[in-house]
Amino acid sequence: MWPYMTTHYGSPSAIVHSFGRAAGSAVDHSRQTIARLLHAAEEEIVFTSGATESVNTALKSILPAASTARHHIITCATEHSAVLEVCRELETKGCAVTILPVNHEGALDLNQLRDAITKDTVMVAIMHANNETGVIHDVKSIGDICRDAGVVFFCDATQTVGKLPIDLQALNIDLLAFSGHKFYGPKGVGGLYINKKHRPFHVMPLLHGGGQEYGIRGGTLNVPGIVGMANALEFAVQDMVSHQEQMDALVAAFEISLLELGDVVINGQQMNRLPGVSSISFRCLEGPPLLSKLNELLCVSSGAACSSATGKPSHVLVAMGLGDQQAMATVRFSFGRFTSTDDFNKALNHVISSIRQLREESMTWQLFKKGNLERVPGWHHPAS
Numbered sequence: 156m157w158p159y160m161t162t163h164y165g166s167p168s169a170i171v172h173s174f175g176r177a178a179g180s181a182v183d184h185s186r187q188t189i190a191r192l193l194h195a196a197e198e199e200i201v202f203t204s205g206a207t208e209s210v211n212t213a214l215k216s217i218l219p220a221a222s223t224a225r226h227h228i229i230t231c232a233t234e235h236s237a238v239l240e241v242c243r244e245l246e247t248k249g250c251a252v253t254i255l256p257v258n259h260e261g262a263l264d265l266n267q268l269r270d271a272i273t274k275d276t277v278m279v280a281i282m283h284a285n286n287e288t289g290v291i292h293d294v295k296s297i298g299d300i301c302r303d304a305g306v307v308f309f310c311d312a313t314q315t316v317g318k319l320p321i322d323l324q325a326l327n328i329d330l331l332a333f334s335g336h337k338f339y340g341p342k343g344v345g346g347l348y349i350n351k352k353h354r355p356f357h358v359m360p361l362l363h364g365g366g367q368e369y370g371i372r373g374g375t376l377n378v379p380g381i382v383g384m385a386n387a388l389e390f391a392v393q394d395m396v397s398h399q400e401q402m403d404a405l406v407a408a409f410e411i412s413l414l415e416l417g418d419v420v421i422n423g424q425q426m427n428r429l430p431g432v433s434s435i436s437f438r439c440l441e442g443p444p445l446l447s448k449l450n451e452l453l454c455v456s457s458g459a460a461c462s463s464a465t466g467k468p469s470h471v472l473v474a475m476g477l478g479d480q481q482a483m484a485t486v487r488f489s490f491g492r493f494t495s496t497d498d499f500n501k502a503l504n505h506v507i508s509s510i511r512q513l514r515e516e517s518m519t520w521q522l523f524k525k526g527n528l529e530r531v532p533g534w535h536h537p538a539s
Contacts, residue, residue: 156341156382156383156386159178159382160379163177163178165177166376167181167375168375178376178378182381188386189384199351201348202344202345202376202381204343205335209332209334210235211241211361212360214228214309215361217277226249227250227252227275228245228279228280229255229276229279230253230280231254232254232470233282233290233474235282235286260290260422261285261474262426268281269304272300278308279297279307279309281310282310282314285314287458287469287472288423288426288432288434290423290429291315291319291427295325295326295327298327301327307329308328309330309331310330313345316333317337317387317388317392318395318399318430319395319429320395323348330347332348335383338391340383341384343377344380344381345384349371398430398492401492402430402491403430405431405494409433409488410435412503413435413506419436419438421434422434422435434472435486437510439517439519442480443483449506456487457482457483457486458482458485458487468482472485488502
């Protein structure tokens with residue numbers, strides 16, 4: 156990235172001089188790299204500021220595309236807030252929105268999805284993997300259902316690009332969002348894949364400007380960010396399987412050890428989950444003291460990082476059937492490809508000692524152990 160912040164500082168749109176051509180060449184090469192790694196065509200990749208912009212661009216494109224006869228969008232209760240908030244806005248502009256439920260493991264019923272599609276449905280928006288629980292949806296089957304019904308399938312793949320193999324030639328995905336920082340790239344840059352072979356409506360620009368990015372995203376391109384994202388993705392797919400196995404082993408060992416404490420729930424435990432992600436509920440502990448204690452050594456939250464300061468329970472966990480208080484006493488742990496054995500051991504020992512200490516100090520825990528849990532509302536889990 157460094158040369159494109161210093162010696163090759165030109166704008167990629169300024170092709171009349173060498174500085175601009177150097178920057179433009181870097182963008183072209185980066186686009187080719189990302190397209191190749193995702194098995195897409197070069198012109199199907201549009202650069203954005205990140206997944207949130209990509210989500211907004213994709214979803215809001217249905218407004219001018221939807222006629223009075225087709226204005227229905229289907230999504231899921233455990234989607235990222237970027238999707239759900241846009242869907243709420245679309246409702247105020249005349250779109251009908253169906254939010255499908257999930258079961259206590261975070262799984263979507265594909266029969267419910269199929270039944271929810273009507274002649275008015277223009278788009279289905281379902282994420283690839285959940286950002287809190289790691290639960291992976293069957294996007295191959297979802298894409299097939301949408302294609303058979305003639306409905307656009309938008310997939311938020313922010314959590315899976317760079318972590319799981321994605322072959323867009325083999326998936327019936329029409330629009331796909333991703334963000335560079337999720338696979339060790341820079342923050343503030345991402346992309347939107349737009350299937351050129353199956354584009355039932357024109358994707359409209361969210362930002363108007365100089366006609367960059369095939370007229371879909373106006374504004375001077377973030378050349379260093381784009382270069383960094385492409386390089387990061389190239390590194391991420393190298394030895395992807397071995398890194399997946401490494402993180403799966405860490406998560407398994409971590410969860411087994413914590414389950415031995417008793418009264419611990421692994422959210423989405425029976426589902427196929429994203430490597431390196433574990434959502435764990437600690438029964439009958441208060442959320443704020445739990446996070447405060449754990450974060451003396453770790454960097455963890457009860458839900459998505461972007462909503463961790465709201466003080467509200469995770470909408471994902473509530474949709475899975477957890478009570479509000481139990482959702483607040485849930486921690487999302489994440490392991491990366493650079494997590495060492497020493498890191499793992501320190502984290503595990505800290506969590507175990509913290510839980511034991513907090514239980515000794517918790518009145519709620521004492522009530523629970525004495526069988527008086529009914530006096531404390533909000534502490535339940537559907538798997539109980």
